[in-house]
Amino acid sequence: MRVDHQALRDFTQQCLIAVGVSKQDAVVVADVLVSADLRGVDSHGVARLRRYVDGVRNGLIVPDARTTVLAETPATVALDAGNGLGQPASCAAVDMAMAKGVETGIGMATVRRSNHFGIAGYYALRAARKGLFAIVGTNASPQVAPTNGATPMFGTNPLAVAFPTDPERPFVFDxxxxxxxxxxxxxxxxxxxxMLSGWAVDPNGESTTDIPRIVDGLKAREGYALLPLGGLGELHGGHKGYGLATVVELFCGPLAGARWGRHVYGPDGAGLGHFFLCGQVAALTTVASFQAEASQMFEELRASPKARGQDRVLIAGEREYDTEQQRLATGIPLRPAVVADLSRIADECDVAPLSPIPLGPPVDNTDKGD
Structure with missing residues (x-):
């Protein structure tokens, strides 16, 4: 089923409002989710709506929470999301970090007592489109074992970096x-x-490729674990991915005053942490020089010799940008399982179901959810 992006936003907003989320916050959450679907990160798009609807209904997410300031300096601010939705708190945080970055050259915000905030790249791009560079991260529910370990200790801990290299299509790595x-x-x-060997381990720390057992084990927290970037052991750099995950955890946990590692979720809901660092290019070099040098760098990368069988060298974020342009024009494809769940949510929330748009050219349905 393929749907119009604005219709999907409206539907998502209505479902959230139906369970008690304010219209202002529902607009923000819907925009983050649909932006993920537009960019091809389907795993973090409206497929996550159930998580929020049920979280509010079950009392694990406070639908009308207000983000409060705990501490502030000219360049930094620490915020408390009050166990509310992660997206509104994160938009407030990145906007404050941007304002401080404009004022002082660099600004940073942290958030504690938050919930899942969607794709990290959304907030990094929000800054880059305003002319600032940004680094964004979040911790998450434990699913990843440390190098040489066999038990989930960290989340997938995404990290996003964006630069205002071009007003129309900023650089973004997420x-x-x-x-x-x-x-x-x-x-x-x-x-x-x-799946490939070296992506996950069983409770004994042995590499496994049994997807159903891995997924069920992760959900039930029965010892199965994903592995850090680089895979099993240190041979292909698994220790580097582990180190990066630890860096994100330190920013989002202890530094943010949030829960960390295996403690991020408790009986009273989530205690996730996020961080947002935004800075002015002009505080370090001229904007014109930076953009010209970045443009030359990207052109040299694209023009570099291709590996056998490959016809394109991509810059981080280009595939997502291309997918976004295509889906804006032809609609967002939703998998049958997602359509079925959205239909159930519509019934539960007494909201009109989504309607498909007419079929057109083929649409890339590749999930980049990593």
Whole structure:
């Protein structure tokens, strides 16, 4: 099923409002989710709506929470999301970090007592489109084992970096610090494809490729674990992915005053932490020089010799940009399982179901959810 992006935003807003979220916050959450779908990161798009609707209904997410300031300096601010939705708190945080970056050259915000905030790249791009560079990260529910370990201790801990290299299409890198997210394993299984060895381990720390057992084990917290970026052991740099995950955890946990590692979720809900660092290019060099040098760098990368069988060298974020342009024009494809769940949510919330748009040219449905 393929749907119009604005219709999907409206539907998502209505469902959130129906369970008690304010219209202002519902607009923000819907924009973050649909932006993920537009960019092809389907694992973090409206497929996550159930998580928020049920979280509010079950009392694990406060629908009308207000983000409060705990501490502030000219360049920094620490915020408390009050166990509310992660997206409104994160937009407030990145906007404050941007304002401080404009005023002082660099600004940073942290958020504690928050929930899932969607794709990290959304907030980094929000800054880059305003002419600032940004670094954004969040911790998450434990699914990843440390190098040489066999038990999930960290989340997939995504890290996003964006630069205002071009007003129309800023540079953005957005990726998990794990070798693969759980959502990708679920997609591979649905499509009848196999996963690679070295992506996950069983409770004994042995590499496994049994997707159903891995996914069920992760959900039930029965010892199965994903591995850090680089995979099993240190041979292919797994210790580097582990180090990056630890860096994100330190920013988002102890530094933000949030929960960390295996403690981020408790009986009273989430205690996730996020961080947002924004700075002025002009505080370090001229904007014109920076953009010219970055443009030359990208052109040299694109023009570099291609590996056998490859016809394109991509810059981080280009594939997502291309997908976004295509889906803005032809609609967002939703998988049958997602359509079915959205239909159930519509019934539960007494909201009109989504309507498909007419079929047109083929649409790339590749999930980049990592």
């Amino acid at each position: 990726a998990a610090t794990s070798v693969v997210p759980r959502g990708k394993l679920e997609r591979l299984h649905r499509e009848g494809n196999e």
